[in-house]
Amino acid sequence: MYVSYKWLQDYVDLSGITADELAEKITRSGIEVEGVEKLTEGISGVVIGHVLEREQHPNADKLNKCLVDIGAEEPVQIICGAPNVDKGQKVAVATVGAVLPGNFKIKKAKLRGEASNGMICSLQELGFEGKLVAKEYAEGIYVFPESVEVGKNALEELHRDDEVLELGLTPNRSDALSMLGVAYEVAAILGREVNLPEGKASEAAEKAEDYISVVAEAAEDNPLYIAKVIKNVKVKPSPIWMQARLTAAGIRPHNNVVDITNYILIEYGQPLHAFDYDKLGSKEIVVRRAKDSEEIVTLDDAKRTLSSDHLVITNGTEPVALAGVMGGANSEVQGDTTTVLLESAYFKGSTVRKASKDHGLRSEASARFEKGVDPNRVRAAAERAAVLLEQYAEGEVLAGSAEANTLKIEPAVVEVSIEKINQVLGLQLMSEEVVDIFTRLQFEAVVEQGQITVTVPTRRGDITIGEDLIEEVARLYGYDNLLSTLPVGSTTQGGLTKYQQSRRIVRNTLESAGLYQAITYSLTSEAKASQFALEVREPLPLAMPMSEERSVLRLSLVPQLLEVLKYNSARQNDSLAVYEIGSVFLSNGKDQLPEEKEHVAGAVTGLWVNHPWQGEKKPVDFYVLKGIVEALVDKLGINDRIEFRQSERDGLHPGRTAEVLIDGKACGYIGQVHPTVEKELDLKATYVFELSLESLLAETAPLVYEAIPRFPSITRDIALVADQEVSSGHLQSIIKEAGGTLLKEVSVFDLYEGERMEAGKKSIAFSLKYFDPEKTLTDEEVVKAHTKVLEALEEKAGAVLRG
Incomplete structure (x- = not known):
């Protein structure tokens, strides 16, 4: 809502207070002023x-x-x-x-x-x-x-020497969608009077009822309809001051008749509509529900097909307006209009909202009907418009009005005790102070035995219960004046659970490795639901999905991460590393709640290293991703329990995929996306991993720091000849087990499968590092430990030193 400071002065004495000061006071009372614009600033x-x-x-x-x-x-x-x-x-x-x-x-x-x-x-x-x-x-x-x-x-x-306050209204404060509503609010804040517009049109001898009759067939949707007739109107530009006020309120001027209806809309918050009486084609107004497939051409020259959900104003035969939303082109006021039929009505908000939404027509009028207009201003707004039409359009206002009236509305009567007000607000207000606040709001308040009974004007339809009255007291008393107190009672110390701490370590580790966090939909399509899943079960469908692409709950995080890579790659961001920690949903059968498990997954594509100055470029490969997973389990203190084993999985490259095991149990996988899938997604070589976070974090070990060794280490390199089907991981685990406490590090540094090896054999080279943190090792101690390693390799894997 845009509020002209100069216009507001017509209703409330603002002497001694600037627009900026007023904005601050309004904001402190509960309605946020989002800004104050000085229209002549910089000119x-x-x-x-x-x-x-x-x-x-x-x-x-x-x-x-x-x-x-x-x-x-x-x-x-x-x-x-x-x-x-x-x-x-x-x-x-x-x-x-x-x-x-x-x-x-x-x-x-x-x-x-x-x-x-x-x-x-x-x-x-x-x-x-x-x-x-x-x-x-x-x-x-x-x-x-x-x-x-x-x-x-x-x-x-041009009346631009003005300032405009922009109010950020919440839906319940529809009363402030008018200048008068804002005036009541400002008067209450400042403790001043509200000056309402005065004046009455000079009525002609002829009666409006002789020119028009009104029938409201849809009385529930339209309990009150008032029609006034103004003859001998001269359509011309409205006065500059009126155009300026409409412009300040964000409304475009048209002509004096239309501008007056818009002026009343802003002033009273009551939408009006002016029909060209001579174009109506009849002497009756019938308000009814539209017929299915009935058509109307609205003022924006668009043909609209109606349904029985929509309320229309008709001339008894055809629609001339979509009630509360927009008038029809067939009865538009134009330069040759001489007789105006003025409509002021109360329409049901939900009916107007339905029509507005169905036709994509959001107007100033529909916004006010949807949120609720004051039923007691419907007649006053029509009379005020008649005064302005007589004054600025030289119109002759016919006596009385034609009406359809079944409206029965009474002011809300709400009770609350002074004791409860003070208890909720933490104050010690006297009943006189509370009554004074309601009097400033122009609410009728009566106190009997500590109970205050308030009769709420119909303009404030948002006040229906005692708590609403307490809020009014609080904001007019001043939120700044409410006392600050500390909580009383015993407190408990907050903190993260062990699982939450470990999950945070996972997040920090992956981000430190250069991966960006992604948050993707838990919903996916039926085709993608089971792709890359650690555990395949029947996907869980939604009862009412928004679309086929979001119709089932996911079983894996990887498909959505690949969509993230695809989206970025299409926008020339083709080197990307992302991860997600999120839930997958496993079905437990019909009529059973699903099992929700937390996973961590990552996807990397493009260049992992790119140093143009040094001319160094390194695309991502399997071992980059394996290194990220190893760093993760190392941070969690479970690296000695992790094993990588070659495997095959749908959607992944058969020769570049490994299963990840904890204590011999599968908990996830890493691998390259299958080339056919990469081609479908238009991606370069892409590597992914997905791990069960619950399995990873089930028994994490605390972080242990070791002192830098004071004594030298001894390294032994061995080249082993083993069968081709024997994996390096298997040999490495044998070495670690046999090496005892002196063996600290084992790493593979070479693999040979050339023509100089006998058929079915390969050569794998390991580097072994021995040291004792307490002393310098002797050759005898190293030889003893090294011999056990070689014997274990031959005994358990048939691997011998290469001659």
Whole structure:
């Protein structure tokens, strides 16, 4: 809601308080003011000028040479390109030295050889939004009425010497969707009176009922419909002050009749609609539900097909408006309109919302009906509009109105005790103080034996229970004035569980390794649900899925991570490493809740190392990912329990995939995505892993630090000849087991399967490091331990030293 500071002064005395100060007070009382805009900020030197002469520029077809009186000693010559500039007009002129929005400074210039001493301005050039400029001035300069005085400040004549407060309203505060609603709020905050608009139209002898009758067939959707008739209307531009107020509120001016209905919309919060009476085609208004497939052409010239869910205003035969949303083109007020039928009605919010949503029409009117209008302002708004139509459209208001009225509404009566107010707010307020707050809000309040009974005006439909009254007391008393107290009672110390701590270690380790965290959907398609799953079960379908792509719960994290890589690769971000910690969902059969397990998964593609200066590029491979997993289990202290074993898995490369085991039990896998899958996703070589986080974190060991060895170590390299089917991991585990406490490190550094090896054999080279943290090892101790290793290799794996 945009609130004009100058307009607000019509209803509340704001003397002694600036717009910024008012914004602060409103925000502190519970309605956030998101900003205050000074409409003339950064603009100076703009005056009203009178175009004395206009002729074609001698050297340009689309420029005009104008002689303009700006109230100075002599007229000035200005070159103007506006198509609608002409002799005799009163226009806005930015004089030499003026500043326009965007810090645009006006200087003397020559345009195609002719001097130009200033600039004749359009409204857009003076800071108006293009969408808020009246259509006749959208493509050219603005022309003032003849009555304005030359040399005066043009911005003041345009009523731009104003500030606009932007209110960020919550849905319950629909009362503040009007200037009067804001006035009540401001008056309560400042402790001042509200001055309501006064005046009554001079009614003609003829009666409105003689011209129109109203029938509300859908009384539940439209319990009150008021129609007034105004004759001999002259359609013309509305006064500048009204156009300025509408523009400040974010509404584009049209003509005096339409502008008055919009003015009342903002002033009272009550939407109105003006029909051209002569175009109605009948003398009756019938409000009913639309017929299925019935059509209407709305004011935006769009043909819309209706259904029985929509409420329409008809002339007894065909629709002339979509109730509460938009009028029909067949009864639009235009320049030749002389008789206006004015509608003011109360429509059911949910019905208006349905029509607005179905047709994609979100209007100022529909927004207010949806959130709720004050039923007691429906008649007052119609009468106020009639006054303005008489005043600014020279209309003749017919006596009375035609109505359909089944509305029965009473103010809400809500009770709350003074004791409860003080208990909730932590205050010691007296009943007089509470009554004073409600009086400032113009709520009728009566206190009896500590119980306060409040009659809530219908404009505040958000107040229905005692707690709502407590909130009103709190915000008007001042949230800043509520006392601060510390909690009383015993407290418990918070902290992370062991599982949470370990999960945080997993996250930190992966991010330290260069992987970015991704958060993907738990829902996937039936085709992808079982891909890459650690444990395959029947996918769990949703009862009402949004789409086939999000119809079942996932069994694996990897498919979604591959989608992340695909999305980024398509946008030229083709070197990426991501991980996710999330849940997979395993079915336990029909009518049983699924089993939810937490997994950790990663996906890496592109270059792992890229140093252009050194000319070093290294694409990701299996061992990069294996190193990441090894670093992870090392941080968790379970590296001695982890084993990698070659395996095959659907969707992964058969020769570059390994199963990950903890204490001999499978807990996950790592491997390269199968080339066919990579091709489908348009990815380069991509490697993935997925591990059961519950298995990893079931028995983590605390982090142990070891002192840097003071004594030297001894390294022994061995080349073993073993059968080709024997894995290096198997040999490595034998070496570790046989090496005892002196063997600290074992690593593979060479593999040979060339022609010099006998058939079915291979040569694997290991590097073994021995040391004792307490002393320097002797050759005898190392030889003894090394001999046990060689004997164990031959005995358990048939592996012997290569001769």
